[in-house]
Amino acid sequence: xxxxxxxxRVNPDVPSALSGLFPKDDDPRALSFAAGSPRxxxxxxxxxxxxxxxxxxxxxxxxxxxxxxxxxxxLRAKLAARIGKWGQVTTTADQVxxxxxxxQAIELVAKALLNVGDEVAVEVPTYIGALAAFDLYQPTYHxxxxxxxxxxxxxxxxxxKQHPRIKLLYTVxxxxxxxxxxxxxxxxxxxxxLANRYDFxxxxxxxxxxxxxxxxxxxxxxxxxxxxxxxxxxxxSKILMPGLRTGWLVxxxxxxxxxxxxxxxxxxxxxNVVHAAINAYLDTHDLDAHVAxxxxxxxxxxxxxxxxxxxxFPDEVAFTQPNGGFFDWVTLPPEVDxxxxxxxxxIPQAHVSYVPGTNFYPARNVHNGLRLCFxxxxxxxxxxxxxxxxxxxxxxxxxxRPVV
Amino acid sequence: xxxxxxxxRVNPDVPSALSGLFPKDDDPRALSFAAGSPRxxxxxxxxxxxxxxxxxxxxxxxxxxxxxxxxxxxLRAKLAARIGKWGQVTTTADQVxxxxxxxQAIELVAKALLNVGDEVAVEVPTYIGALAAFDLYQPTYHxxxxxxxxxxxxxxxxxxKQHPRIKLLYTVxxxxxxxxxxxxxxxxxxxxxLANRYDFxxxxxxxxxxxxxxxxxxxxxxxxxxxxxxxxxxxxSKILMPGLRTGWLVxxxxxxxxxxxxxxxxxxxxxNVVHAAINAYLDTHDLDAHVAxxxxxxxxxxxxxxxxxxxxFPDEVAFTQPNGGFFDWVTLPPEVDxxxxxxxxxIPQAHVSYVPGTNFYPARNVHNGLRLCFxxxxxxxxxxxxxxxxxxxxxxxxxxRPVV
Numbered sequence: 001x002x003x004x005x006x007x008x009r010v011n012p013d014v015p016s017a018l019s020g021l022f023p024k025d026d027d028p029r030a031l032s033f034a035a036g037s038p039r040x041x042x043x044x045x046x047x048x049x050x051x052x053x054x055x056x057x058x059x060x061x062x063x064x065x066x067x068x069x070x071x072x073x074x075l076r077a078k079l080a081a082r083i084g085k086w087g088q089v090t091t092t093a094d095q096v097x098x099x100x101x102x103x104q105a106i107e108l109v110a111k112a113l114l115n116v117g118d119e120v121a122v123e124v125p126t127y128i129g130a131l132a133a134f135d136l137y138q139p140t141y142h143x144x145x146x147x148x149x150x151x152x153x154x155x156x157x158x159x160x161k162q163h164p165r166i167k168l169l170y171t172v173x174x175x176x177x178x179x180x181x182x183x184x185x186x187x188x189x190x191x192x193x194l195a196n197r198y199d200f201x202x203x204x205x206x207x208x209x210x211x212x213x214x215x216x217x218x219x220x221x222x223x224x225x226x227x228x229x230x231x232x233x234x235x236x237s238k239i240l241m242p243g244l245r246t247g248w249l250v251x252x253x254x255x256x257x258x259x260x261x262x263x264x265x266x267x268x269x270x271x272n273v274v275h276a277a278i279n280a281y282l283d284t285h286d287l288d289a290h291v292a293x294x295x296x297x298x299x300x301x302x303x304x305x306x307x308x309x310x311x312x313f314p315d316e317v318a319f320t321q322p323n324g325g326f327f328d329w330v331t332l333p334p335e336v337d338x339x340x341x342x343x344x345x346x347i348p349q350a351h352v353s354y355v356p357g358t359n360f361y362p363a364r365n366v367h368n369g370l371r372l373c374f375x376x377x378x379x380x381x382x383x384x385x386x387x388x389x390x391x392x393x394x395x396x397x398x399x400x401r402p403v404v
Numbered sequence: 405x406x407x408x409x410x411x412x413r414v415n416p417d418v419p420s421a422l423s424g425l426f427p428k429d430d431d432p433r434a435l436s437f438a439a440g441s442p443r444x445x446x447x448x449x450x451x452x453x454x455x456x457x458x459x460x461x462x463x464x465x466x467x468x469x470x471x472x473x474x475x476x477x478x479l480r481a482k483l484a485a486r487i488g489k490w491g492q493v494t495t496t497a498d499q500v501x502x503x504x505x506x507x508q509a510i511e512l513v514a515k516a517l518l519n520v521g522d523e524v525a526v527e528v529p530t531y532i533g534a535l536a537a538f539d540l541y542q543p544t545y546h547x548x549x550x551x552x553x554x555x556x557x558x559x560x561x562x563x564x565k566q567h568p569r570i571k572l573l574y575t576v577x578x579x580x581x582x583x584x585x586x587x588x589x590x591x592x593x594x595x596x597x598l599a600n601r602y603d604f605x606x607x608x609x610x611x612x613x614x615x616x617x618x619x620x621x622x623x624x625x626x627x628x629x630x631x632x633x634x635x636x637x638x639x640x641s642k643i644l645m646p647g648l649r650t651g652w653l654v655x656x657x658x659x660x661x662x663x664x665x666x667x668x669x670x671x672x673x674x675x676n677v678v679h680a681a682i683n684a685y686l687d688t689h690d691l692d693a694h695v696a697x698x699x700x701x702x703x704x705x706x707x708x709x710x711x712x713x714x715x716x717f718p719d720e721v722a723f724t725q726p727n728g729g730f731f732d733w734v735t736l737p738p739e740v741d742x743x744x745x746x747x748x749x750x751i752p753q754a755h756v757s758y759v760p761g762t763n764f765y766p767a768r769n770v771h772n773g774l775r776l777c778f779x780x781x782x783x784x785x786x787x788x789x790x791x792x793x794x795x796x797x798x799x800x801x802x803x804x805r806p807v808v
Binding site for chain 2: 002005006007008009010035037038040041043048049052053056057060061062063064065066067099100101103104107111112113114115116118129132133135136137167168199200201227228229237241242243244245253254255258261262264265267268269271272273274
């Protein structure tokens with residue numbers, strides 16, 4: 001009976017995109033390529049412990065008082081400078097908002113923009129958490145495919161011509177979740193031109209931009225923004241630690257005002273204690289050096305995965321060639337359902353888990369993709385896992401494509 | 405132009421209930437009774453600093469990894485036990501959700517329940533932040549007056565008869581913000597009976613319940629809940645420190661599932677680092693003893709305010725007699741607009757600020773109330789401030805009610 005009182009956005013008969021993604025496998029041989037978690041052994045734990053002590057000592061009781069929705073000004077200034085240096089985004093602390101992870105930044109942008117039924121364009125596949133945040137505001141989705149150099153802008157423009165009321169485009173331009181694809185610089189500029197022409201907002205979600213294994217970060221889409229149409233979102237979850245729950249966004253004008261207003265109504269303020277500690281950490285540690293160490297590790301893991309996919313997966317299977325980030329995307333023949341394969345064979349036979357691809361599509365209409373995260377396992381474990389998964393996948397492919 | 409892309413919920417032409425509440429007065433004589441902030445000199449800063457060190461040392465790197473939407477199980481268990489002891493609520497850790505302050509708990513309940521236009525009943529005046537959170541979901545409000553022993557249940561039932569689709573009732577039963585009123589035990593039980601009969605959810609928001617100056621906390625409304633219709637919300641902001649951004653809620657069944665789902669989509673998780681530190685603090689410190697010390701201080705401030713109001717305010721002015729919490733509510737003759745009085749006389753002449761009452765009404769249709777917070781100033785400062793404000797108020801009353 002109480003169920004009837006729930007809002008449409010949480011219809012209990014429709015499964016949440018974010019729940020049940022990471023199946024349990026208690027077998028000692030289990031190897032998880034599912035969760036997109038960074039490596040704990042690379043976390044600067046002692047340094048952050050000291051930073052909490054310093055921040056509390058330096059700020060005293062006032063640190064624990066009510067503060068502001070926007071968050072710690074010193075940390076905002078550091079993040080503004082950082083995206084200036086590495087993303088060529090000209091901004092200042094007063095355009096930065098500190099959030100509870102990048103997820104809250106995405107949700108606040110959705111909340112500030114979307115009425116029920118408003119039109120949103122997303123690249124597909126796309127980040128599941130973004131779909132979950134958008135779903136809260138019940139939009140109409142338009143799916144635009146990805147190419148090897150990012151969003152297919154011709155298809156996007158076709159979609160815009162057919163649906164000129166599209167209000168928001170969501171993209172992960174750097175080492176995309178779930179495919180690892182990076183958008184070319186040319187396309188970044190063209191995308192802003194389209195936004196100006198067709199009057200929409202770009203939500204640029206870039207938590208992986210510092211984790212390139214072959215080159216420095218590209219200029220952000222926001223670098224090309226001429227009309228305040230791009231909201232840049234990033235996070236310290238992947239380059240520092242996710243438990244800090246610290247994301248941030250850059251926005252301007254009425255849109256910034258609207259975002260701050262929804263933030264205040266949602267949870268009043270940023271977590272100033274944590275943000276003062278991060279600021280103290282950054283005062284005495286070189287984040288670029290830390291990121292370089294992460295890159296050196298993840299680069300080897302990424303290479304091990306691509307090597308193993310090449311060695312163990314059958315020719316009928318395609319996979320991306322990421323040069324940064326956390327993920328690789330594997331495409332099986334259309335007859336293979338990867339959600340079914342996971343529970344029927346991958347976990348019980350290979351003791352390998354991944355995230356089935358369906359959840360990365362707003363219409364849940366594509367069933368033959370899967371996401372592999374390579375950051376949680378050693379190169380040897382990655383090799384072993386892909387050998388096992390390769391065997392299972394070969395069998396599945398042979399079922400639908402028998403060798404004559 | 406971009407303004408047209410904003411969602412209706414953040415209409416920039418309608419001022420936010422939460423912005424501009426606390427006017428600046430840089431005069432050295434300024435005394436603020438506006439912000440509802442706890443006293444910083446009573447914050448257990450050194451103990452919390454040590455607790456961060458301990459929590460990080462004991463948990464290590466895993467503390468900073470992705471965790472769960474619901475939050476630290478040990479802290480949830482402690483809060484469940486605490487509301488069992490002091491509120492007679494029978495619950496367990498698995499029904500508790502840790503949130504970013506009580507504000508996020510309120511917003512999540514609104515998000516889980518409200519479609520555009522859904523009907524919500526609130527007591528008036530009511531907490532501004534709750535209105536701001538509800539406003540995000542564009543409900544239709546029904547205002548129910550308060551009496552000296554809490555919500556007027558006859559008026560509520562009349563409203564329910566006229567509007568049987570009311571889905572949610574919001575109430576602050578203990579030392580209410582902004583009036584300081586406490587709901588009687590009898591009414592708590594009757595309110596649950598009404599909820600069962602008229603099929604609505606009660607959002608019981610109780611951040612001040614531990615801060616009673618004359619008696620122990622009453623049983624929560626949730627104590628009388630027989631059908632899982634009451635969501636209990638509280639916070640550590642007023643009894644520990646607001647900068648910890650730690651609120652919590654108790655809910656059950658489908659409603660709990662829906663709330664967790666909206667939480668995950670909104671910002672993924674609770675802040676586990678902060679919550680582990682609070683848990684470590686509670687392992688080695690007696691929160692009841694800390695609360696007793698707060699009560700001893702705030703009790704004197706509360707008494708000083710009531711004494712000063714009695715001494716300095718004219719007979720035409722009514723005020724509540726709080727025996728707990730942070731606030732007193734003052735009612736002037738209907739002809740006096742307290743927002744106008746604030747900027748015209750209270751700040752420039754008396755150097756005293758308060759929150760004008762209009763913002764505490766969803767329809768913004770009552771202009772002669774004002775909220776005073778007594779926790780931020782010493783008894784002497786309270787006396788001085790009310791003496792000055794009393795002079796200004798007497799003049800305003802004489803203008804509309806001349807002595808013949």
